[in-house]
Amino acid sequence: MPELPEVEVTRLSFADRIRGARVTGVRVGKPLRWPLGGNVDEMIGQRVGEVSRRGKYLWLALERGGLLMHLGMSGSLSFAPRVAEPGPHDHFDLVTARGTLRLTDPRRFGAVVWSDAADAPPASTLLAGLGIEPFDERFDGAHLHTALRRRRVSVKSALLGGEIVVGAGNIYACEALFEAGIDPRTRSDRISRPRADRLALAIRQTLARAVELGGSTLRNFRDAHGAAGEFQLDAKVYGRAGQPCLRCKTPIRRVVQNARATFFCPTCQKR
DNA sequence: AAGTGGACCTGCTAGC
């Protein structure tokens, strides 16, 4: 589920509240994608520092080391002074004097990994190879064009890979390509510089708008306050197969690329 | 080497 906007909305919804809180306990539920690693006792007594984001990962800094968190496909974080007894999908609790940060993740593709530092393994290993942040000023049409020319996959696959630019998953890759007027099946090395300019802008604008709208709640995404997102109501193509394009009325098409559903308007988006 | 497809795990929904 969670793409960059959902992760950023989550971060913004609890970072200020948890900063400075002292860790008093840790509870681990069923196994997630990777083992927590390290010694739980190391975390007890430490103060929480900044919560930062890299791609779809969150880094929750402690005084010594920190936790790298990923929401996978179905994860969400909540932070509240009082929490209910953990349910069957609550797989990690970081208990602090100010409240409990809880990861709820039915499919368990998410993860919480202890690391000595964000630039030390295993965190550094997981973050290695990630592309540029879409809101980094160095991310522009020139950067995107150069990177796309080195690949021979579809432009949509190139975006989803996250090695060129992070953050756009299946929803926002589809939406950004619609905004840029580019057919998602176009080979990445055939994208001209002007189209790369438009695409870079579309990626940034789409992700920024999604953050403003609180992300997309298709099923179970909530921010740390429990609020749902509203971008899904604003999607132009994602999940709209067969429905008329909001711009030209042509029915939106659904195709499968790399085992992922892709939605696009065959009239507004050109190869 | 780069590209493709399967695997991970659970829940929900559309269709019979």
Next chain:
DNA sequence: TGCTAGCAGGTCCACT
């Protein structure tokens, strides 16, 4: 109404 196949926001890994 009840069962089941198919599908879901991500990413790693094996194979070609």
